[in-house]
Amino acid sequence: MINQNAWYQRWNAIKVIRGRYSQVTLEHLGIYVTIAIALVMSTLAIHNTLRFTERNVVFVARQPLFLPIFICTVLVSLYLGAIASVSVSRERDRKTLEALMYGPVDESAFLLGIFLAHVQIFLVALAFLFIWSNLAVWLLNLGISLEVYSVFFVSVVMASAIVAFGLLTAVWGDKTRTALVIFILILLFLTGVQIADQIVSNMVVSSNPTSNDPILIIRNALAIVTRLVQWLSPYAQLIQAMDAVANQSWIGFITNLGVLVIQTFVLLFGSVKLLTIKGARG
């Protein structure tokens, strides 16, 4: 006897679609190559940290695992966000989404299924990172603390936001190529603003700067944009969460975690709403 409750049926559709997309992604080499590259870069990062510590006779390196975790989670989440975007776009491009929706599948079930599949795969990548971290701790005689586990946790929420962003760009962009371009351009913009702010902040202004000094004008404008970007960018939120954890500011950590959760929900809700408006046929 089939349960006629709509939420149960929606959940069944989510599970089946999640299962399919998890399998498809895990059967491809791409995720393993990405994890391998991420772990290699993380290894280099911790190696450089330890060399700096040694050369500068610094006996305390605060949270040496944070940078490797950041590098690894950013790379893997970028890959999964892009793959999630491609998955949705391909379904619409080749009209298999329409065939899915002849059956008991709606827009929310479809997108949530793909979302959960990619978050699930991020957890698999995180498991690799966890094993790597424990190996590093054991080999290098480092400490692993509650703060590190907190960062692992917040990185999952950050990755969820990136995957949800990938879904939104796919629905927005219609075609696969357009969706990927939007995904990459927006992330480049968010990153570029922060890098530009760093560069301009370090530029030397004239000895008697006036309000018309171009560097000051650009610096002020970038400061405003950067503040906005820091609220909008999941990566910026992750960095702030790491800083909060390092400074033992748990309220700050919870705030950043909350912002990431809100970002994820807003992006997911926006994707579902936009797909409902545009329809399976585009």
Added chain:
Amino acid sequence: MITTNSLKKKFGSFVAVEDISLNIEPGEIYGFLGPNGAGKTTTILMILGILKPTAGEVRIFGEKINKKPFMIKRRIGVVAEYQNFYDEMTAWEYLLFFARLLEVENAEERARELMERLKLWEFKDVLVGGYSSGMQRKLGFVRALLHKPEVLILDEPVSGLDPFGIVQVREILNDEHEAGTTIMISSHILSEVERTADRVGIIARGRLLVEDTMPNLRHIVSLQSQIELDLYQPEETLIRDLSALPFVTSLDRQNDRLIVSTQNNKDYRAELGSFLAGRGAVVLGMRMIETSLEDAFITITEKHIREWTSSELQQEKRD
């Protein structure tokens, strides 16, 4: 079972479907016909909830599809005009994926039964991307029937099928019909629709022109009935007297074969038979020539298109 009420769909300023109100009864086979670009597929997509109507509503099983999509969609099977598959899956994987979505009981057994019936079982482990269009059409049928739907919606169901495939599909549709499944068929192969449909709806330029049974459609279209008579060496006087009968409008002779046109108000075969028997004629054969669905379709659509074109021209002149 399926009801549309003043269904309308606009794409920008283009009106694809205007004021379609159709009613498909439970258990019947409904033929949905129209020339290319008439709005058949657009109407079907609105019925399935894939396209949102600009105006009007669709009810299936008495419920609006947008209010209870899950409950309604798991009771419907669809074979679309353009089959879109996951090319990287084998046919078996594809069917089991949909069986899980539809929570089909004994899914493997059911899928095997249907694949064997449509002669696809030996290709179950072939990638769907490697299937011919006819095989993909049959695979679409298997998917549509997996969960034993109460309603089947078929858009060009036999397109791309060889004669064997058409026979297999026809047998399946007959079995489904006997089991009480409601079937909506949109097709350009009018002979197939004529053979199976209980009622037919004809659409053109986004409007439903007529919706009726085949006999009534023929009655609407024909001003007269025709009876084909095969006689053994008929005499000239017999033929002359036959053409003078009050219900005979005209008579066309081709050797010993006569085409007798009668008034369209009843079947005059009994009267003809009595007349010929009274005159001692030897009747080798007598059959009613029925207006085909193709003739009815062409007559009805051409008539309406002429009327619309004329009124559009008059409107242009006034403007």
